[in-house]
Amino acid sequence: xxxxxxxxxxLPIGILLAAGFGRRFDPAGARNKLLEKLPDGRTVAWRxxxxxxxxxxxxxxxxxxxxxxxxxxxxxxxxxxVESADAEAGMxxxxxxxxxxxADARGWVVALADMPWLSMELVRxxxxxxxxxxxxxxxxxDGQRGHPVGFGAAWREELLKLDGDEGARALLKxxxxxxxxxxxxxxxxxxxxxxxxx
Numbered sequence: 001x002x003x004x005x006x007x008x009x010x011l012p013i014g015i016l017l018a019a020g021f022g023r024r025f026d027p028a029g030a031r032n033k034l035l036e037k038l039p040d041g042r043t044v045a046w047r048x049x050x051x052x053x054x055x056x057x058x059x060x061x062x063x064x065x066x067x068x069x070x071x072x073x074x075x076x077x078x079x080x081x082v083e084s085a086d087a088e089a090g091m092x093x094x095x096x097x098x099x100x101x102x103a104d105a106r107g108w109v110v111a112l113a114d115m116p117w118l119s120m121e122l123v124r125x126x127x128x129x130x131x132x133x134x135x136x137x138x139x140x141x142d143g144q145r146g147h148p149v150g151f152g153a154a155w156r157e158e159l160l161k162l163d164g165d166e167g168a169r170a171l172l173k174x175x176x177x178x179x180x181x182x183x184x185x186x187x188x189x190x191x192x193x194x195x196x197x198x
Contacts (some may be wrong), residue, residue, distance in 0.1 A: 002029070010096050011127050012107030012150060014052040014059030015098035016079055018045060018070065019087035022114070024192055033191050034113050035053035036071055039198065044069055049077025052148075053125035056109060062098045064088050073112075090165025099159045107135070108159070111148035117186035118148065125180050128149040136172065139187035140179035145172065146187025 017185040018034060025033035042050075052059045055119065061079040062070055063089050070079045084097035098181060099108060107130040108122060122139055126148050129137035133154035139146040151159060158171055 005058050007149060011056055012109050012152075013102045013105040014079075014123070014127075015095065015102075015108050015110045016049055016052050016059060016061040016074070016095045016113050017019050017091060017098070017110065018048075018061045018113035018115070019064045019084065019094040019097075020091070024067075025194060031069070034069060035073065036181065036191070036194075036197055038116060043073050044116045044182045044197075045073040045113055047163055048111065048113045048118070049074045049079040051110050051118050052109075052118050052123060053078025053119045054196055056127055060074040060098060060101055062087055062094045064099075072157075073113035087122070089163060091167040092162035095167060096160055096162045099156065103156060103160070105153065106130075107133075107150060107152045110148045112190065114191045115147055115186065115189065116191070117189050119184060122180070122182060122184060122187060124149055129178050130179060133176055137178040137180060138172075139182045140177075140182075140186070141182055141188065142191065144188065145177065146182075148187075149177075 022033040059079050061074040062082050062177050065083045077145040082101045087094035109127050126137050130150045130152050133152040135152040
């Protein structure tokens, strides 16, 4: 028997968090790490957006207002852009803004824009693991949780309460997470300092 093909409406929505200040990358704030080039000539933002949007068409990216160049790169990568002044408060506030923008989704796969080495296959695997409303899923390696993290629709109200820079860490600590075991480096590798771009 052939497996039914899932339509896009059956899948969660991808949310790319791209509202951070990246102060460790450049304490002076002159360089936005998401606009830095990778060895292939593409920006960190484009690569992260392209991967998420290719795996989950209709994905959105959350940015702070006043970042037109970043917004354009994310759009070029395939994401719809959501501007949120609240996102300046941190990752939790940015995630809340993303969920608010697509609150009727059947779930969300949350990725970070400074993690351009994620594979499309792994993003899709997280999305397909959300088989019930109360599922939380993430890549796992050597006892460590990676990104992206998927949430079923039952977590909507909890995600809409998030604020500040904590993100969903407390929720992930208090609830069971379905582990997607992987040897891939992408879910655990981000751009934190300039040397990480190589």
